[in-house]
Amino acid sequence: MSLIDSWIVALRAARKSPATIKQYTDGLRQFADWAEDTGVPPHLDRATVNAFSAHLLDLGREPATVRARQLSLKRYSAWLADEGEIPEDRLIGLKSAKLDSKVVEPLTEDEIRALLKSCATGDQFRARRDTAIVRFMLETGARAGETAALTVSGVDLIEGRAVIVRGKGGKGRTVPFGPNTGQAIDRYVRTRRTHRLADTDALWLGDRGKPFSYDGLHKALRERAVAAGIDRFHPHLLRHTAAHRWLAAGGSENGLMAGAGWTRPDMLVRYTKAQSEARAADEARRLNLGEF
Template identity: 40%
Template structure:
C-alpha cells in the first residue's frame, strides 16, 4: 500500500514541476499528502487511494484541527483537494473522496498595523552609513513603500531594480511578475545600499541582499531575523516584528488616504477582491470613523 502511495506522490510532484508551480507550493502539496499517508499508517488504515472515503478525510481534518490548527488543516485541505483531483484526471480513482467535504473554518486574525511613528523609529535605527544600516534601511523602505511579500522582497536580484524608472520587478504568487513603483526616498536608500554593496566579497552574485561580514546572500529567514532584531530594539519593543505587518500597514494607509481599491489590488498582486477586504479589515472601523468626520452630514445641517 505504501509503495503505491509513494509512486502517486512522485508522479504528482512531477506534474507540479511540469506546470512550473513555485517550489514552496510543491513543498506544501507534497507535505500535505505525506501527512495524510502518515496518519493512515498511524491509525492502521491500510487502504489504497481508491478505497479512501470521505469519512476518512473528515477524520483526518478533525485530527489536524485537534493537534495542529484550523489554519494548518485548511492548507492541507486545499493541497489534498488538488491531489485527488489529479488522481481523478489520471484515472486512478473514479471520484474524489473530498467531494462535498467542506474546508475547515479559519477564524480571521487581523494582523497588527504599524503606526507610522514606529516605522520612522525603525528607520531611525538605520541612520548609520555602514553596510548593515544601509541594507536594512533599504529593505524596510521597500517593505513599507511597496507592500511586497517577504518572499518577493527577499528574492529580488540586481536586475530587478530600475532606479532610472524607480521601479522594482517582483515575482509574486503563481510565479506572476509585477512591476512596482517606488518613491524617491526608497530609490535613494537602494542607491546608497548598492554603492556599499560593490566591495562586498559576493558582489558578483545576482541576489540583491547580501549578508554582513562578507557572508553569502540573505534568505527570507535572514530578513525575518533582521526585522525581529530591529523590532526588539524599539522603545517600547515589538517582540515579533514581521514583514506581513508592513504589507497590512501599506494597504491600510493607502485606503485611509482614499486610494483606489482596484489600484491597490493590482499593486499588491491580489487576484480577487476577497484579499482586498481581508487586508483592509484590520483598521476598517478606524477608516470608517475618519470618513464620517470628513463627510458626515450632522455638522452641516
C-alpha cells in the first residue's frame, strides 16, 4: 500500500473526480486496516480480497459497498501491473459481490415539506444555502457531488439553468431549473456576498467563513433531515425523489435520462421502480381506456 500517493497522482492525471479518488483510496485503506487487524498479509490476490469482502458482508455492509471496495482494489492492482510494480494483475476475473435489487421509496410530499421547513431555521446564511441546495437537487435530480461542485459562473438565474462541468464518467451537461429554485438560489447568492470567500467561484460556501465540501453537503443535509424527522434520509434519496416526481408529473423518460445524466435505461428503472405501479395506476385513470 506504499504506492497509494503515486496512484492518486495517476488518478488525477486521468481526470478522475475527487469523489472517485476518495472512494478508491478509502477502499484501499480499509483493506490495509483489515489486513493489519487480522494479521493477514495484504496480498492483492483473489483469496485475500474475497476474505476481505466476506468480512465486510459479515459486518452487515451493503453488497453495493462491498462491490465498491472490490473495485478499488481491482483498479489499484491493474495500475500496479501496468506500472510494472507487480509481475501480474492477480485480480483479473474477480467476481463482484452480487447486488440486491433494492427498492428505494422516494420522499413523500409531506416529507419534502418537512425537510424544506427544517432548512428554513437557524442562521440566515446556512438556512438559505441549505434551502437552495435541497430545492436544486429535488428539481434537477443532480447528484450530491455534482451539486457540491457547482460554480457561481456556471449558474444562470435569468435563464434558469446550471452547468454541471463534470458529471459521473467525466460527462458534463446543463440542467434546467424553475423560478422557485431560482429564487432560492438568488436569495442565497445575495447572502453569500458577505462571506469571507465571496470572491471565489465555488457556489456553495461553508459556515464560519470556510469552504464547503462534498462531505459538508452530506453533513448539512443529514442534520436537516434528522430535524425534519426523516430517519431513512441520505442525500442520494433526493435524486430518487426527483426522478419519481418527474415521471409522476408526466415528464418523458428520455427527458429524465438527459437531465439526470443517465446513458442506460436500466438506471432509470432502478431509480423509479418504487412507485412505478402507482404511476401506472394514475396514468390508467387519466387514459380511461375502459370507456368505449
